[in-house]
Each structure stands twice: as structure tokens, then as C-alpha cells.
Amino acid sequence: MIPLKTYQHSSTFLSSISKANPLHISLQPHTLSPPFPSSFLLTLKPSLSLSSNLRRVSEFGVPLCSSEQNEQQQQQDNRGVSPQLHDLSPNGAVYQKTLQLVECSMFAALTGLVYFLSNSLAIENYFSCFFSLPIVITSMRWGVDAGRKTLVATTILLLVLSGPVKALTYLLKHGIVGYTMGTLWRLGASWNLSIFLCTIVRSLGAVGFVLISSFLIRENILALITINIHASLTFVLTASGVNSIPSMNMIYTLFGILVLLNSGCFMFLLHLLYSVFLTRMGMKSSLRLPRWLEKAI
Incomplete structure (x- = not known):
């Protein structure tokens, strides 16, 4: 039962x-x-629904893991994209740029110190011919950009050490002249063109220096100069028996001619001096010298 x-x-x-x-x-x-x-038990197969659920869970979990890996990989790529290897050899670009920056800084510091000491000791007239030389050297060695860097660095240094007046004086009388000469020599210009353009730049710098000095001391120095020239020329004409008084336009013209002659003679001597210096430094091949000077050197 x-x-x-x-x-x-x-x-x-x-x-x-x-x-x-x-x-x-x-x-x-x-x-x-x-x-x-x-x-x-085999015919029932109760594991069908469980296996389908497991399959769904596994399929849902795969993209999560892959997305996390992709995010990590993107972060690594953005964080440190394979660092570029730089050539640090003496002939590499990084070494040359560093050397250029160091030389420009040293020349600017040397020029600013010498100019500051010469002004303090009142011996500026004895060293004025060397104040433009560092800019010419850097322009010839490293290009026009290096000469501009030296000019700006020296002017800023003098602005800090001596004030705006001395900085403007250096910029007008020596800095722009040296930059013009270095640029023309770097481009291979002839001596005639170089002396002509540098003479004009030097003359404009001298007139600008006179105007700045007149503004600072509240006195028209340019008018005093022209008046003295007019008085001297009138005295010479009267002593020679010429009964005529020169006009002011003639005085201004004579004043401009004298400034140009003074600047032209100074720039010619400066070209000779700098040519000798650069030749002794082994840069003769980069210079375009006249035949008579090339034979003499």
C-alpha cells in the first residue's frame, strides 16, 4: 500500500x-x-532562464570594462603623449638657440655695465665708438633677430640701472645705429649704402637727443644752436666785407649739412673699426669689404 x-x-x-x-x-x-x-531532470532544463540572464549580464559588463580601458588609455595619451626627443648635440637646434640666448644676454649685460660706468665716470666720449659693437657682432653671428634681442635687453637694463633718460640716449645714439649696421652687413649690403643709411639714422638720433634734452631742461636747445650759427656766419661775412645777412632757412640748411657731415665721418670711422674687429675675430668671410680695405687687412 x-x-x-x-x-x-x-x-x-x-x-x-x-x-x-x-x-x-x-x-x-x-x-x-x-x-x-x-x-x-534533463527534460526540464531549468537552467535556460539562468543562462540567458547570465548572458545578458556578461554582455552588459563587457562594454563597461572596455569603456574604462578606453578612458584610461585616452587619459594616458592626453597626459603624456610620447615625449619628443630633442637633439642636444652642439649642432642641434636646441643647443644653438640656447647659445644664442646666452651670448645675447652676456653682450647686453656687458654693454649696459660699460655704458653705466662710462656715464658715471664722465668718460662716455672715449668709449662711445664701442657701444654699438655688441649688437653688430650678434647680428652677424646669429642673425637680425639676435641683434634686436641684444638691443632690447640692453635698453631695458639701462632703464633699470640709470633711468629713462640714459636708456633713450643709448637707444637713439648707439642702439639703433648698431642695429641698422648689423642688419645691413648681415644682408650683404655695400659700404656705400650702409654708410649712407647709418648716417641718416645717426643724424636723426642726434636731433632726437637734442629735442629730448630740450624737453627735460625746459629750454629750446635747437633754437640756441641755430642762433649761434647765425651770429657766427654773420660775423664771418661782415669781416670778409660782404654786407648781407643770411636767412634762417639758410641757417637750418647749414645746420642739417653739418649734422650729416659729422655723422657721416663718424660712421665711416666706425665701419673701419668694426671691420678690423670682426676680421680679427675670424668673421672676414661674412663681411663685404671694399677692395682697398680688403687688401690692407
Whole structure:
């Protein structure tokens, strides 16, 4: 009786499962034996839904991991894109730029110190011919850009050490002249063109210096100069027996001619001096000298 009841209960349970489950389960009473056989467990396959859920979870997890890896890789790329290797040899660009900057700084410091001491000791007239030389040297060695750097650095240094008046004086009388000469020599201009343009620049700088000095001392120095020239010329004409008084336009013209002659003679001597210096420094091949001077050197 007990096995029969067990069989009836098991068959009732299996029939209820077969009605609820769409899977067709063939029940054969003579093959089943309690407890549930292994064939019944295989036909049910309860792991389908679990495997599908696991597949969904795994598919959802893959892009998360890949996105994190991509973000990390992008951060590494943005943080340190493979560092560029620079050529640090003496012939490399980095070494040459560093050397250029060092030479410009040293020349600017030397020029500013010499100009400051010469003004303090009142010996500026003895060293005035050398104040433009560092700018010419840097322009010839490293290019026009290096000469401009030396000019700006020297002017700023003098502005800090001596004030705006001395800085403007150096800029008008020596700095712009040296930069013009270095640029023309770097471009291979002839001596005639170089002396002519440098003479005009020097003359304009001298007139600008006179105007700045007149503004600072509240006195028209240019008018005093022209008046003295007019008085001297009138005296010379009267002493020679010429009864005529020169006009002011003639005085201004004479004043401009004198300034140009003074500046021209100074620039010619400066060209000779700088040519000798640069030749002794081994830069003769970079210079365009006249034939008579090239033969003499």
C-alpha cells in the first residue's frame, strides 16, 4: 500500500508539472521510480532562464570594462603623449638657440655695465665708438633677430640701472645705429649704402637727443644752436666785407649739412673699426669689404 500511494502522489505531481510547463514530458509508469529520475531532470532544463540572464549580464559588463580601458588609455595619451626627443648635440637646434640666448644676454649685460660706468665716470666720449659693437657682432653671428634681442635687453637694463633718460640716449645714439649696421652687413649690403643709411639714422638720433634734452631742461636747445650759427656766419661775412645777412632757412640748411657731415665721418670711422674687429675675430668671410680695405687687412 505504501509504494502505491507514493506512486500515485508522484504521478499526480508530474501531471501537474506537465500541464503547467509547455514542455511535453512522456510519463511511463513502469520506467519511473521514486525519487525523480535523471531523465526528468534533463527534460526540464531549468537552467535556460539562468543562462540567458547570465548572458545578458556578461554582455552588459563587457562594454563597461572596455569603456574604462578606453578612458584610461585616452587619459594616458592626453597626459603624456610620447615625449619628443630633442637633439642636444652642439649642432642641434636646441643647443644653438640656447647659445644664442646666452651670448645675447652676456653682450647686453656687458654693454649696459660699460655704458653705466662710462656715464658715471664722465668718460662716455672715449668709449662711445664701442657701444654699438655688441649688437653688430650678434647680428652677424646669429642673425637680425639676435641683434634686436641684444638691443632690447640692453635698453631695458639701462632703464633699470640709470633711468629713462640714459636708456633713450643709448637707444637713439648707439642702439639703433648698431642695429641698422648689423642688419645691413648681415644682408650683404655695400659700404656705400650702409654708410649712407647709418648716417641718416645717426643724424636723426642726434636731433632726437637734442629735442629730448630740450624737453627735460625746459629750454629750446635747437633754437640756441641755430642762433649761434647765425651770429657766427654773420660775423664771418661782415669781416670778409660782404654786407648781407643770411636767412634762417639758410641757417637750418647749414645746420642739417653739418649734422650729416659729422655723422657721416663718424660712421665711416666706425665701419673701419668694426671691420678690423670682426676680421680679427675670424668673421672676414661674412663681411663685404671694399677692395682697398680688403687688401690692407
